[in-house]
Amino acid sequence: MPLPPASGTGKYFARAAKSIRLIRQGCTNRPFFHISVTHRRRLNSQPVIEQLGSYDPMPNFNNEKLVALNLERIKYWLGQGAHVTTPVAELLGLAGFFPIHPRCYMTAWRNRRTERENLEKQKAADAAKAS
Amino acid sequence: MHKNTRNVIIHYNNLQILAISSRKLSIVPSLYDGEQDPGPKFFCSGVQALLKRLTRPDFAKVFRKRTNSNLPFLKTPKYKFLTNEELDAEISKANKTAAWLLQMPPVVKVHDPINEVFSKDPALVGYDSSKYVFTDITFGVPNEQRLIVERDPDGTLQSCDHDTRKRLNQGRKVKEPTMFSDEEKFHGLLEEEKYEFILDRACIQYEPNEPTYQKVTSITYQHVDLKTNFNMLRSTRHFGPMAFYLTWHQSMDNLMLELLQTGFVRETVLLMGLRQAIHEDIAFADELNELVPQILPTPVQLKKSENLSEEDINLDNKCIDCVVKYITKNSAMKSQQELALQGFREEYQQLVELSRGLRKAHGNV
Numbered sequence: 031m032p033l034p035p036a037s038g039t040g041k042y043f044a045r046a047a048k049s050i051r052l053i054r055q056g057c058t059n060r061p062f063f064h065i066s067v068t069h070r071r072r073l074n075s076q077p078v079i080e081q082l083g084s085y086d087p088m089p090n091f092n093n094e095k096l097v098a099l100n101l102e103r104i105k106y107w108l109g110q111g112a113h114v115t116t117p118v119a120e121l122l123g124l125a126g127f128f129p130i131h132p133r134c135y136m137t138a139w140r141n142r143r144t145e146r147e148n149l150e151k152q153k154a155a156d157a158a159k160a161s
Numbered sequence: 162m163h164k165n166t167r168n169v170i171i172h173y174n175n176l177q178i179l180a181i182s183s184r185k186l187s188i189v190p191s192l193y194d195g196e197q198d199p200g201p202k203f204f205c206s207g208v209q210a211l212l213k214r215l216t217r218p219d220f221a222k223v224f225r226k227r228t229n230s231n232l233p234f235l236k237t238p239k240y241k242f243l244t245n246e247e248l249d250a251e252i253s254k255a256n257k258t259a260a261w262l263l264q265m266p267p268v269v270k271v272h273d274p275i276n277e278v279f280s281k282d283p284a285l286v287g288y289d290s291s292k293y294v295f296t297d298i299t300f301g302v303p304n305e306q307r308l309i310v311e312r313d314p315d316g317t318l319q320s321c322d323h324d325t326r327k328r329l330n331q332g333r334k335v336k337e338p339t340m341f342s343d344e345e346k347f348h349g350l351l352e353e354e355k356y357e358f359i360l361d362r363a364c365i366q367y368e369p370n371e372p373t374y375q376k377v378t379s380i381t382y383q384h385v386d387l388k389t390n391f392n393m394l395r396s397t398r399h400f401g402p403m404a405f406y407l408t409w410h411q412s413m414d415n416l417m418l419e420l421l422q423t424g425f426v427r428e429t430v431l432l433m434g435l436r437q438a439i440h441e442d443i444a445f446a447d448e449l450n451e452l453v454p455q456i457l458p459t460p461v462q463l464k465k466s467e468n469l470s471e472e473d474i475n476l477d478n479k480c481i482d483c484v485v486k487y488i489t490k491n492s493a494m495k496s497q498q499e500l501a502l503q504g505f506r507e508e509y510q511q512l513v514e515l516s517r518g519l520r521k522a523h524g525n526v
Contacts, residue, residue: 093291093292100297134288138287
């Protein structure tokens with residue numbers, strides 16, 4: 031059976047619920063996401079309506095995570111009433127297209143807190159070793 | 162403004178000469194990044210015509226076989242019998258192909274650095290340790306106008322700079338040749354005088370409004386000027402921008418000297434016309450503007466001709482007068498140019514006598 035085209039079949043039911051979400055492609059231990067618009071109840075392995083971009087979660091040689099967004103088509107599907115899942119909403123918020131998602135602020139705050147606690151633990155361990 | 166630049170440039174010329182005599186080649190590159198934009202001057206039709214004529218296209222060199230053409234085998238030349246009209250058609254086709262091959266890489270100002278910041282969100286510090294780069298892949302948008310923004314780990318959302326844009330637009334297919342990043346290799350190539358190779362590669366690698374391209378080309382042009390190797394770039398597409406660069410920075414006197422020494426008076430007048438078009442500081446501008454349109458229609462002279470007609474002799478005499486005026490008023494290398502002009506006059510006198518004698522002998526007086 032040939033695989034469905036990852037760039038999208040273009041076929042959709044006009045009154046069905048659609049969402050813009052991340053579809054995991056890539057290989058074992060090497061994720062790569064397509065940002066696509068599909069019907070909400072479809073599995074990730076089933077054909078998508080259209081691919082609207084990509085997201086590479088592994089940073090490249092310049093420590094950048096590359097995200098491609100077809101803004102014109104995203105605007106079209108949002109106009110057609112597609113929902114957006116949280117990870118895609120976070121990415122669009124970081125891009126400046128949406129307001130920044132509250133989960134981004136939460137993750138950042140939690141990371142800073144763990145960093146601070148680790149630093150204090152490190153200092154305590156060093157102090158214990160010195161004495 | 163003109164006076165200020167001239168003073169500055171003269172000082173810079175002195176500095177350059179001192180530097181050369183004291184140590185191994187240290188040329189200061191100079192980019193088109195001042196307030197004055199060379200674009201409008203370069204693209205005006207008068208200047209273009211002058212530059213194309215100054216390159217002195219020699220079809221033997223323009224149409225020579227190059228090793229990097231994509232032919233799997235060499236083709237034998239085709240010989241045809243043609244009528245006069247067909248021959249004219251073929252010649253005009255050859256002229257068009259030569260004009261296409263000799264298209265000059267544009268001379269433009271360096272592009273402005275991009276530092277547009279859209280928003281600052283210090284609350285996002287710690288979200289991720291790597292940058293996020295967002296590219297807009299809307300169909301039909303040209304690469305230069307694409308929206309490419311980045312979100313730094315400290316939360317700032319800003320537009321990407323030109324290097325990142327270039328990397329993301331073209332992909333990692335083209336790696337920068339080491340000859341442009343390594344000074345020693347670059348100077349080694351300049352020593353070996355492989356100017357055309359350097360300039361062709363720079364044209365492929367960079368856009369004409371990038372600072373690296375302008376730096377590379379300016380160092381190359383200055384090296385050519387120093388060693389007076391203008392003939393290596395003649396009949397190539399780089400001679401025009403080089404002549405423009407030298408005239409823009411008021412250091413075209415070496416080229417003028419070389420033209421006088423090799424005896425191309427008409428091209429000296431064209432060079433003066435170029436200077437007039439760019440800087441407008443020649444005192445005898447009216448005569449120049451009359452003379453230049455008379456020279457442009459005459460055919461390109463590749464070597465000394467023996468059959469000088471009376472019109473040619475008149476034209477050349479007018480050119481010599483212009484050159485004398487230029488040397489007295491605007492030149493920076495007066496003594497050398499006067500000497501060269503003297504030598505040219507003697508040689509030219511001999512040529513005139515020869516051609517007059519020939520015509521008399523053939524009975525065409």
